[in-house]
Amino acid sequence: MSRNELKRWRCQECKAITLEPALLSAPNPFDPDDTIVGCPNCKSVAEFDELCDEPGCERPASCGFPTAAGGYRRTCYDHSDFKKERALQENRDG
Ligand SMILES: [Zn+2]
Numbered sequence: 001m002s003r004n005e006l007k008r009w010r011c012q013e014c015k016a017i018t019l020e021p022a023l024l025s026a027p028n029p030f031d032p033d034d035t036i037v038g039c040p041n042c043k044s045v046a047e048f049d050e051l052c053d054e055p056g057c058e059r060p061a062s063c064g065f066p067t068a069a070g071g072y073r074r075t076c077y078d079h080s081d082f083k084k085e086r087a088l089q090e091n092r093d094g
């Protein structure tokens, strides 16, 4: 199972959350090597925030880390391994 297909992006224009396969994309008319990405909700070419890949979490992804299964995750701090590791450390120390 690939998590990438479930990657969610939030449009900075209208704040709609769109799954990656549903984003609009087209070749950039000014640069054929580039692709422009549009929002299917407001139809504007917008900037998108990548969201945490934890189902149901709508915070922006600020952490990225490899998984034991050989994949890669992008999550907010709360769902990252960094927080889990810190919690484990604090349990050991405390
Ligand atoms: Zn939008």
Ligand SMILES: [Zn+2]
Pocket (backbone or CB within 6 Å): 052, 053, 054, 057, 058, 059, 075, 076, 077, 078, 079
């Ligand atoms: Zn999260």
